[in-house]
Amino acid sequence: MTAGSAQPRKYRVLLGVVTGLGIAALAAVIIALFWRGPEWVDGINPDHLGKNDGPKATVVAGLRTALATCLVGIAALVGLYFTRATYQQNRAKDQEQFALAQKQFELTxxxxxxxxxxxxEQFALAQKQFExxxxxxxxxxxxxxxxxxLAREGQITERYIKAVTLLADEDEGALTARLAGIYALERIMGDSQKDHETIVKLLAAFIRRHAKITSEYGEPVRDxxxxxxxxxxxxxxxxESFVIDLSHTDLRDAELATARLEQTNFAHSxxxxxxxxxxxxxxxxxxxAQLKEAVADGADFRSAHLLETEMWTLDGTGADFRAAYMRQADLRGANLQDAKFDGADLTEARFIAxxxxxxAIVDTEQLLVATVSQGTLLHPSIKDDPVMAAHIRECDKDFFGPNP
Structure with missing residues (x-):
């Protein structure tokens, strides 16, 4: 409790004492008047009233009643005063407790x-430290x-140099070294996408150098x-942003089953x-190019450029020649059973000597979906078929225009 709040309380206590004394004095006066008031006011002594003093008794009774009423009123006022004082005290105490509780709440x-x-701040610091x-x-x-x-690049570069060195060894007895170089380049190509194109071009150049066409009847491809x-x-x-160039190479008897060589250049090979x-x-x-006696069953030649390609006795069973450019292609004796020719250009191609x-083993239905000209050499059983003859006329008309 502060000094400011103690001072008013002191005054309230003093005021209460003075008021209490005043009320007590007033009560004493009323009590005295109750007993001796008639005698003091009207000269009537209540102790000596007889039967014949009715009016005086009435006066005494009225005065005492009035005094009693005053006394009751004073008592009521006193009770009201103390009730109010108690209420104010309790209210002040409640306010003090509330203020104390509010202060504690604010402190909390x-x-x-x-x-x-x-x-x-600690979390922000920890987060900053974590970041x-x-x-x-x-x-x-x-x-x-x-x-x-860098270490990997250095290793790849070192491996590449060693592989190229082995590949460049052209001595007769260096076949093993060259094979080691080729397989080393294969490993490098698998590990390094960046070196993919370089190695593909290098191997293609190696093939062109060591598989040159030297005669009409050469040897099978080297190991x-x-x-x-x-x-x-x-x-x-x-x-890949380039075309693999294997042109003018001698690849007789090469093993290329299931090879992935789309767009590769085999011209004159x-x-x-x-x-x-x-x-x-x-x-x-x-x-x-020459594909004589090659085995190409199920091969994909779609949109391939087969102009003047020699494919004598080719095994093209089930091969796909759709949209292939096959003008003047030599297919004499080729097995073309179940081969697809949809959209292929067979103008002046030869299917028979x-x-x-x-x-060649081929039927009319296979050729009706291709471009076949009057100059295409077909077996008479196919060429004289009315349906094929009409198809040939339609193809020639599309190429040469209608006859005048």
Whole structure:
């Protein structure tokens, strides 16, 4: 309790004492008047009233009644005063308790706010430290990755140089070294996408150098050339911005089954007797190439360039020649059973020898979906078929225009 609040309380206590004394004195006066008031006021002595003093008794009774009423009123006022004093005291106490409770609440809130602020500051500091640790870890990881990449690049470069060195060994007895170089390049190509195109071009150049056409009747493909072909045929499937150039190469009896060599340039190359079963050769260039006696069952030649390609006795069972450019292609004696020719251009292609031998295995239904001209050499049973004859006239009309 403060000094400011103690001073009014002192005055209230003093006022209460004075008021109490005043009320007590007033009560004493009323009591005295109650007993001796008639005698003092009217000269009537209540103790000596007889039967014949009725009017005086009435006066005495009225005066006493009035005094009694005053006394009761004073008592009521006193009770009201003390009730009010008690109420004010209790109210003041309640207000003090409320003020104390409010003060404690404010102190508690302030303490909580302080604690919350400290917690937030600690959390922000911890978060900042965590972010710094993460950034440091990220920088360290980047540095580690850069060092690892540099080390990896250095290793790949070293491996590449060794592989090229082995590949360049052209001694007669260095076949094993060249094979080791080829397979080393295959591993590097699988590990490094960045070196993919370089290695593909290098292997293609190796094939062109070591598989040159030297005579009409050459030897089967060399082991190291076959190894390079196999690596190219099974290379990782990645986007390439160039065409593999295997033109003017002698690839007789090469093993290229299921090879993935789309768009490859085989112009003027010899693939006689090669195994092309299921090979992927769409959009490949076979201009004036030789595929005599090659096995190409199920091979994909869609949209391939087969102009003047020699395919004598080719096994093209189930092969796909859709949209292929096959003008003047030589298909004498080829097995073309179940092959697809939808949209293929077979203008002046040969399916039979001029002497009637080497008849290609093909039927009318297969050729009705292709462009067949009057100059296309077909077996008479096919060419004289009314449906095929009408188809040939329609194709020639589209190419040469209607007859005048």
């Amino acid at each position: 809130q302030e303490a909580q706010q302080t604690s919350r602020t400290e917690s937030q 710094l640790a993460q950034e440091t870890q990220r920088q360290n990881r980047i540095s580690d990755e850069e060092r690892s990449e 190291d050339v076959q190894a390079a072909l196999t690596v190219l045929a099974q290379r990782p499937d990645r986007p 010899k693939l006689n007797g090669a195994s092309l079963t299921g090979a992927h050769l769409s959009k490949a260039n076979f201009w004036k 001029e002497d009637g031998t080497r008849i």
